[in-house]
Amino acid sequence: MTNEDKKELSPAMEDYLRTIYKFEEKGAMVTTSMISESLGVAPASVTKMMKRLASMDLVEHEPYRGVGLTANGEKAAAEMARHHRLIELFLTEVVGVPWDRVHDEAHRLEHALSEYLEDRLADILGDPKVDPHGQLIPCKDGRVAVRNLRMLWELEQGTRGVVAEIEDHDPALLRYAAERTLFPGTEICVVERDPYGGSVIVALGAERCAVGQDAARQIWIETNDTTS
Amino acid sequence: MTNEDKKELSPAMEDYLRTIYKFEEKGAMVTTSMISESLGVAPASVTKMMKRLASMDLVEHEPYRGVGLTANGEKAAAEMARHHRLIELFLTEVVGVPWDRVHDEAHRLEHALSEYLEDRLADILGDPKVDPHGQLIPCKDGRVAVRNLRMLWELEQGTRGVVAEIEDHDPALLRYAAERTLFPGTEICVVERDPYGGSVIVALGAERCAVGQDAARQIWIETNDTTS
DNA sequence: TGCAGAATTGAGCCGCGTCTAAAAATAACC
DNA sequence: GGTTATTTTTAGACGCGGCTCAATTCTGCA
Known part of the structure; x- marks a missing residue:
């Protein structure tokens, strides 16, 4: 409760955070161009957004060198990843969507998932740890198992x-x-x-x-x- | 294919259209203030949006008198209503969300539902005609039963x-x-x-x-x- | 080591969707 | 039937999230 604490994140911000998260998961260092390409957005747009996210203490941005999630950012990003992956699993298991389609669908839906629904899905799926593509589903506090x-x-x-x-x-x-x-x-x-x-x-x-x-x-x- | 035909609708536009649709369903004439209040938005914002929608041939706007959906607008709005209501039903029937919560959840999700998922839900639910609150679910072409x-x-x-x-x-x-x-x-x-x-x-x-x-x-x- | 090419950032612009304040049209009332 | 109150619209501003183009920094190679 220093100053501003629980900013509402825009869908765009959520997209950026989850993208960075995904790269960091794989141990990659994250550059502007990676994000730009992955999100289909101009590099300059990424820079601008990085500045905004940095000012909210969600990422750390070293100009010209790269970007990384802060603790806050990682928390938020893990939540998005959790949403995304729970939805993917739910769609394959319950709705019967083939596994090559669930990503796009989940991408649209993840921003609209409430805390409550998140819990219901996790419940129905029996607190799963892995999504249909093998990605780890972070638990509610953001922690994930470590894999080699x-x-x-x-x-x-x-x-x-x-x-x-x-x-x-x-x-x-x-x-x-x-x-x-x-x-x-x-x-x-x-x-x-x-x-x-x-x-x-x-x-x-x-x-x-x-x-x-x-x-x-x-x-x-x-x-x-x-x-x- | 006169000029511009299949404009992508923004979530905001979809909200406006569905709101108007809901009032028209009940036979009400639709005024700026009704929309403004129902959407929690300033009246001036409504007017501006009505102009934009009118220019896209989705609504007809008679200044100072009211607004109504065109054939195009009704088509689009019915699709949104279908989304919303299918989701509501799915959430109660399959996910086990209590009926007093499904509206808010559906409101968030409806903009993110693809054609494909819409069909899957309808399938799973057996092509339902009515949602948990008794609202009619338009079929894919936008038609709805008439009730008294x-x-x-x-x-x-x-x-x-x-x-x-x-x-x-x-x-x-x-x-x-x-x-x-x-x-x-x-x-x-x-x-x-x-x-x-x-x-x-x-x-x-x-x-x-x-x-x-x-x-x-x-x-x-x-x-x-x-x-x- | 110096320089060309690639990556990143800065500056400035635009459209959307909102707002507030002020003007205009309509409705209500005496 | 005119004046007042209410509703609606216009005008102008703002923040977000994009874009382009130009300036800057970094990198790799001769």
Whole structure:
């Protein structure tokens, strides 16, 4: 209660925060252009919004270097992620929307979800921890489990692991993954990496399939190495 | 395809249109102040928006006299009403939200409902015709059944009828109605009208109860007179 | 190390949707 | 039937969230 505390966030602000959150989740440093591209907005618009969010103590913005969420910002962003992912799960489980469509729908709905409905959905779904694409659902206080994720693309030959997450924004990618039965939970083993960079060959039980680079960069594997 | 045809409507415009639609449903003529009050917005804002909507051929605006939906406007407004009411029904039936809360939730969500989800909800609910408060759900082409509704408040003593609709915007009213088992479908008979204007006494089977004026003006009865 | 090209930011503009204050039209009342 | 009260509209301003274009800073490469 220093000065202004519980500002109402606009949908646009929520979009920015959740976008930054998503990048930070993957351990990336977040630049203006990443946000700009991901949101389909001019870079200058991002800068302007970063200034506004910084003045509200939601992000920290080092000009020309990048941006990161503050504690407050992370709280708010986690809430948005929770909304988004609960909705995605609800739509697939209860409404029967195919998994390559739920992202867009959830994106529209997430800003309109009240605290109350959020709780009802969580209830109905049994307090889920993971959404249909394997993204972790933060709990109400914003905390999330920690996972040791690595891009499928960057795994060494012979590595075993479990599909943990598939980027949800591109329906075509999700269909591509589904065709190869690469769902969260599927066990895989990297059989071979094409030396010329085209694709990785992956074994799923007896079957094996090739996964193209673009896809393999958007599929995240949980391995059980103790490295970090 | 005269000039500009399928303008994307902003949420604000959708709100205005649905508000006008709601008044027209009840046969009222629609004034600036009614919209202003109902939307919680300054009268001047309404006028300005009416001009914009008029220029898009969604409403007809006769300065100082009132406003009405054009064919286009009615189409768009009916779609919003359909969204709103499908969501209300879905929330009560599937999500288990109590009927005095669904209006507010639906109001937030209706702007974010895609065509696709609209269809899915309608499907799940079995193409319903009526929402939890008795409001008619327009079908996809915008058509609605016609009903012969009269305010409970204006019924003559001795009139029999069926509760058809209860205004949904005031949770307290809905709880008030629920306490008296005045749900859509309940059969009633007007036993007595308090001559000093306080309330109507209504019989529900063996029971009877008093309904205050403010409530009785927001409860609509379907009677079977042929007086059209 | 210096410089070209890429990324970021600044300045200024625009449309939307709101507001307030003042003017205009309509309605009500004696 | 004229004056007053009410409703509606006009005028002008503002903040948000975009944009473009130009200036600035950073980076990578010769």
